[in-house]
Amino acid sequence: MATRIAINGAAGRMGQRLVALGSEDNDLDVVACFEHAGHTKFGQDAGSVAGIGELGIRLAEETSAQYDAIIDFSVPAGAHAAVERAVHAKAALVMATTGLEEEHQAKIREAANVIPVVWAPSMSTTVNLTMKLCEIAAEALKDIPGGADVEVLERHHRFKEDSPSGTALRFGELIAYKMGITNHVHGREGRPGARPHNEIAYHAIRTGDNPGEHTIIFGLLGETIEMTVRASNRDCYASGALQAAKFAAGKKPGLYNMNDVLGL
Numbered sequence: 001m002a003t004r005i006a007i008n009g010a011a012g013r014m015g016q017r018l019v020a021l022g023s024e025d026n027d028l029d030v031v032a033c034f035e036h037a038g039h040t041k042f043g044q045d046a047g048s049v050a051g052i053g054e055l056g057i058r059l060a061e062e063t064s065a066q067y068d069a070i071i072d073f074s075v076p077a078g079a080h081a082a083v084e085r086a087v088h089a090k091a092a093l094v095m096a097t098t099g100l101e102e103e104h105q106a107k108i109r110e111a112a113n114v115i116p117v118v119w120a121p122s123m124s125t126t127v128n129l130t131m132k133l134c135e136i137a138a139e140a141l142k143d144i145p146g147g148a149d150v151e152v153l154e155r156h157h158r159f160k161e162d163s164p165s166g167t168a169l170r171f172g173e174l175i176a177y178k179m180g181i182t183n184h185v186h187g188r189e190g191r192p193g194a195r196p197h198n199e200i201a202y203h204a205i206r207t208g209d210n211p212g213e214h215t216i217i218f219g220l221l222g223e224t225i226e227m228t229v230r231a232s233n234r235d236c237y238a239s240g241a242l243q244a245a246k247f248a249a250g251k252k253p254g255l256y257n258m259n260d261v262l263g264l
C-alpha cells in the first residue's frame with residue numbers, strides 16, 4: 001500500500017519539488033499540503049503552484065486526510081507546528097528544516113519518544129556519503145605530525161535565511177568529534193593571530209541561485225585534501241526526504257538519520 005504523506009511548507013522551493021516528485025511516485029500518495037495562512041498562494045491548488053497541474057489538494061493549515069508521514073521543509077515556527085501535527089496524528093516525521101533553536105530541537109527529540117523521526121540537515125545521498133568520507137579522513141589525520149587544519153566552506157542561494165548551513169555545522173560536529181576539536185569559529189577578520197589546530201572554521205557564501213555546495217578542507221603542512229559535494233538542483237534533497245518518509249512510516253518510535261535510511 002502507498003505511504004500517505006503530508007508536506008509542510010508545500011509552496012516553498014523544496015515543498016514544490018516534494019509535491020512534484022511525491023505525486024509521480026507510485027509508492028506514495030500525497031494527501032495534504034500545509035502552508036501558513038499568510039502565504040501569497042494560500043488556498044490555491046498545491047499541484048498548480050508546483051507547476052505540475054491540478055492535484056486536487058489546496059494549500060491549507062488543516063486537513064481531514066489521514067497521513068502516515070509528514071515531511072517538513074519550512075521555517076522554525078513551521079517545523080514546530082509539524083512536530084505537533086505528527087505527534088497528534090501518530091504519524092512519522094521527516095524533519096529537514098535547518099537553523100532550529102535549541103527549544104525546537106528539544107521538541108523533536110521529545111517527539112521521537114512517541115513517533116518515528118528522521119532528522120537530518122541534508123537528505124542528499126552524496127552529502128551523507130561525504131560525511132562518512134570526512135569521518136574517515138578525520139580519524140586518519142587526527143594525530144598527523146604538524147596537525148591538520150579543518151575549514152568548512154559552504155555556498156547557497158541568496159534567499160537562504162540561516163547561516164552557516166545546517167549541513168556545514170553537521171560536517172564540523174562529526175569531524176570535531178573524531179579529532180577531539182572543541183573550538184568552532186565563523187569567518188575571520190582583523191588580526192586573529194596564527195591559526196590554532198583546535199579549531200574548525202566555517203565560511204558561508206551567499207550568491208545567486210546555488211542549491212547547495214559544501215567543501216571540507218583538511219590542510220596539512222605540505223599537502224591538502226579537499227572534499228566537495230555539490231547539488232545541481234533540489235531534487236537530491238526532495239527524493240531523499242521522500243525515501244525517508246517511506247522508511248519511517250510504520251517504524252517504531254525513535255530518532256533516525258539518513259544513514260539509517262540509506263544504509264550507509
Ligand SMILES: NC(=O)C1=CN([C@@H]2O[C@H](COP(=O)(O)OP(=O)(O)OC[C@H]3O[C@@H](n4cnc5c(N)ncnc54)[C@H](OP(=O)(O)O)[C@@H]3O)[C@@H](O)[C@H]2O)C=CC1
Pocket residue numbers: 008009010011012013014015034035036038039040072073074075077078079081095096097098099120121122123124162237
Ligand atoms: N535537510 C535538507 O536536505 C534540506 C533542508 N532545507 C531546509 O529547508 C528549509 C526550507 O527551505 P526552502 O524550501 O528553500 O525555503 P522556502 O522559504 O522556499 O520555503 C519554506 C516555506 O515554508 C513556508 N512557511 C513559513 N511559515 C510556515 C509555517 N508556520 N508553517 C508552514 N509553512 C510555513 C514559507 O512561506 P513564506 O515564503 O511565506 O515564508 C515557504 O513557503 C530551510 O530551513 C532549509 O535550510 C533545504 C533544502 C534541503
Ligand SMILES: O=C(O)C1=N[C@H](C(=O)O)C[C@H](O)C1
Pocket residue numbers: 098121122156157160164165166167168211212213
Ligand atoms: O537552504 C538550503 O537551500 C539548504 N539547506 C540545507 C542546510 O542548511 O544544510 C541543506 C542544503 O544544503 C540546502
